[in-house]
Amino acid sequence: MKLQPFAFSLLTALLYCNTYAQKPTDELVKINNHSYNVEEFERVYTKNLDLLKDEEQKRIDNYMDLFVLYKLKVDKAYELGLDKDKNYISEFNQHRSQLAEKYFVDEKAIDKLVEEAYERSKKEINASHILFLVNDYALPTDTLKAYNKAMEVRKEILNGKDFSEAALEYSEDPSAKANRGELGYFTVFRMVYPFESGAYKTEKGAVSLPVRSQFGYHLIKVNDIREVRSARDVSHIFISKEAHTEEEAQQIADKVYALLKSGTAFEDLAAEYSDDLTNKNEGGKINKYFPNKLAIDSFDDMVYGLTEVNTFSVPFKSQFGWHIVQLDKIYPIPGFEESKSNLINRVKGDARGQIMKKDLQNHLKERFHYKENKTALATAQKYITKDIYTKAFNKPELKKPATIATFADVKITDAQYLDYVNINYDRLLYITPEDALARILYDNFISKELESYYDSRLETDFPEFRNTAQEYREGLLLFDLMEKEVWGKVKKDTLGYTGYYQNHADEYLQKEIVEGTIFTFDKKKAATKYLSYLEKIKKTKDIASVKTPKVEYSAYKGEMELTDSRLPHDFTPKEGSVSLYEKGGKYLVIDIEKHRPQQMIPLEEIRSKVIQDYQELYEQQWLDALKSKADIRINAKVLSELKAKYSQK
Template sequence: MKLKKVLLGISLCVSALSFAQQTKKEVLFTINENPYYTDEFVRVYNKNLDLVKDDSQKDLDNYLNLFIGYKLKVNRAYELGLQDNRKYQLELKNYREQLSKNYHLDKEVTDELVEEAYNRLQKEVKASHILFKLDENALPADTLRVYNKAMEIRAKALAGEDFGKLAQQYSEDIPAAKTDKGELGYFSAFRMVYPFETGAYTTPKGEVSMPIRSRFGYHIIKVEDVRQNRGDIIVAHIMLLKSKDNASEEEKAKVKTRAEEIYQKLRQGEDFGELAKQFSQDGYTATKGGVLEKFSSGSLSSEEFENRAFALEVPGDYTEPFETQYGWHIVKLVKKFPLLTFEESKEDLEARVAKDDRSSVIAEAMTEKLKKKYPMDTDKKMYSKVLTAVNDSYYVTDWKLPESADNFNKTLLTINNDKEIKAWDFLEYINKEQKGGIKAKPLNRLVSILYEKFSNEKLNEYYDENLENEFPEFAGVMQEYKDGLLLFDLMEKEIWDKAKKDTIGLRNYYNAHLNEYRWGNRVNAEVISSTDKKTIEKARKLLKKGKDIAFIKEELNTNGKINVIERSGVFAQDDEMLPVLDKWETGISDVVSKGDYYYVIKVNKILPATTKTLDECRGRVVNDYQQYLESTWVDTLKKEFTVKINKDVFEKIKKQLNQ
């Protein structure tokens, strides 16, 4: 039924719920004395009003009846203990994690980052870099040392020394720098770590940046070129793998010759997709006619391939054969995608920002807001006790927790005068982080860094735990999803599985509804098709001579070209995949056309309309039987549970919603 689809089809996208009227929360009805309130009924009704097409479901009396039926099923699910199912609990937990992500974003910072990313996406930057590695938690003295080294090499570049040679000599981006001289090619937003991207986009063309700090260390970046973003593109390609390095010149020439032969076949009008299926050695794309996934500049490892692809202008145009480090290619343009407007791309950009390094900027901003919202207090005595429990063995990942937790089972951190976190919890966190790579010295600095991370995590956990209290719309969506999941499991247990396994009930239902399961007029036939009328006329002549399908295909499909395709079996006379015949009769039809194809049909037998056997229509009968069981189910539940409706409250709701 449609209500089931509406209630189960809850979107992962969160939006504020607004109503034309505000409703005082009152008990609308009870099921076995469990109350259900007006605010939930009004919220769900308004939310689903535009989704249902059946006007009967918009009628409030009927909708109340549907809503009560829905809650009866949920009560049944709880009665059966389905809420204790581990799979249900895990799915609910995963959903809440997804739903809560939107509430962990600082909207102002997110909007700024989204706008910045969009502006950057309008351009593509070509740059080289030199990396000087540095641990994220390095001591100030080490940080200054590496920074000064980066400044020293930058000065050499500014003095005119070749940047590529400097990259080969000094860059710690090994082994790449030794072979590519620090070259990164063209890239746009989201292709590099965020601080590096910022450095590249804020450095003028032809200049060398100041040292840029990322999680890898310091970079100096030389911006070689800036151009307009070419957008995205979909192409198909035919690829012949490069000969092995020790291959003879003759073997290498064979690959090139084969590429030129395929190119000639294209020029003769043969289909690119069919040639890709036959000859392309890219196993991933060959079966799909050579079509690659959509890509942008910098997405592929061959700049030559990208440039050739983007040089194509009109869909259907293709390149001459060209060689890359991977082999020989012929590329055909399928479609170009110009950059979207800001409004068109905003939703996608928000998702990308949330997954990108930029997310740490958002998380930091959100944490700062939470610190202002929820005060945190640290017990200094307990913190000092924790500090004395950590020793230098931590640096060699050999530190052990104290043997007893008793001395640390006291409050270290209090959040919002509400949640207390024990010192032992922090010690366990320190132990867990031991292999995380943080080696800051001295120990008091190490513990300070870890405590900052720990307290920030606990603050965000506290906020997450209280989302239902902070945001009524979040609580509402979660309640709907809880109920929807339970209802799905219940339907599977009491309706869907039952309909599949109840063979006697299914047979009885089928026998009672035989007229609903009938075949129309059908034919047992062999259907031959081609885009060429003369070829089909030849096929018809061969059929007339008594030749079988195998002979006809061998005769007409020559020189590696598929000229005819055949299908055999039982078909409905009104099958949309078949041409229309004036009269269906046994024998060989005239040549008929439909769309771009010509057909000849050999009808072996006319099959009149008849009742389908249960095996022939089992899937549909099972579905119909499921709907029948569901339609009578609510009436059964109403007899098992006590439902009391507060009619006066319902009348008030009706007046309010009908205004």
């Protein structure tokens, strides 16, 4: 019968489906009453496939042996109670916490913030500001009052009032009286994040809308925007006004400058004239200088005014005395990949991290269907009174705890909240008034409870996390198991590894070695003359009396095994001998100084290798015993289907 093409394709598909009929949940092997399914085996097999260099180990049959041995060892570790050891628990929890970190951050949000920080790091902003103080935890009415005041002042500035005059008149920043709100140049991470964002989003010459930070509202005027100035290595000569009169300091600075122009080395002049005791003996070196690293008037301008390496500035005066700087090196601006790791840490560590933490809390509330009993919560918060600021919080004895919030299958009671307050309130007493403190304490408490619940469900909700955590768990267990059952025992088993060394003497032999010189000649006559010369030298004490023959040869001196290709096949080793041989049309005169026969290498010299070899034997015997006692039942049908899936016979 001839099958039509469509029918043939259908039949092929059906056969294909039957061939790979196993399901991920099918039992593949049962070891001591513990069942392992196809999914678990395949996950480990495919993950490690590229790591296996031995093609035979890639075969399903062979990998099944490895899988069974692995599970036997894990079972043994649990049987010995190694998972109950305090050190093991501590180490695993540490690993798990590190693994869980990525599940508590929004990777896309971090990437976006890191990219933003990098772009901002390329620019420096020169800005001024006017601050309208308002507590970060102030009531809405007070917050609105400060905001409206900021808007009124901004209107005045837009109508022509000088910004610095407005700062002097209105700013509640204590430094405004001295600097009229001027902040100088800054770049990313130098200001609190909301202020930084406000500055970078404001055009040059413009005044921002009120920007809220933890200090209050800011009006920001951007005076200038420039490319960031990279790090430099500079050298510095400092003439202190404390050590000299004004006139003397200037005269010394001028003298040093003249000497520099005449060619005197900067480091020599620094050693002789500089009053900076921290670096004068190092040539006045200041490595990796960044803008604003030193609070010295005009220092940055002079450093960054130099454009060529090994050029120096004119003498300049600061509040401390006179200075001359030399440019030693200009560092390139780091690229994104080079900066990324540092930027990630800084993003997580500043206010950006707090924003992401708040986003996580909101996400978890939504995910776990958080609901709040506002009446019960308000009742609980009445226990937080003004007395708390005298560190006099008296936790009440509640007759019947009330539920103040729920999420998922969790009920949060007022007793739990007040317990948290009792432990943590004294760290937050800077927050006023007491109702704001109560609110912050509750937010922190709920955030902790939500995160704790979320953390407890990571293995359930994220299979990838569960599998990786299990690998960590079992990996640590196996290390402890091998240390206890194999490695530790072998190290202490002196008789065992000594016996192994003696029983495997042929594996620890020192090969037969000769040490001497091979003289190679083209002609036998020349070789014979030189042989005679060497024999005479060995017999006489008056070496100077023996005349050296004028013959041409090449020589090799060193240690050689008897199998060395430089030696003739009929070579006979004898210490102190000198002999003539013919090899490949050449004539060899071989002078043997030392002959070391084949012998065992002393145990002291190779103890670590012997222990390692003995350990391999001991481990294999231990594994064989473990396997012989185990009840191992492999589902042949499922295994066959698995082999077919990976095209293995």
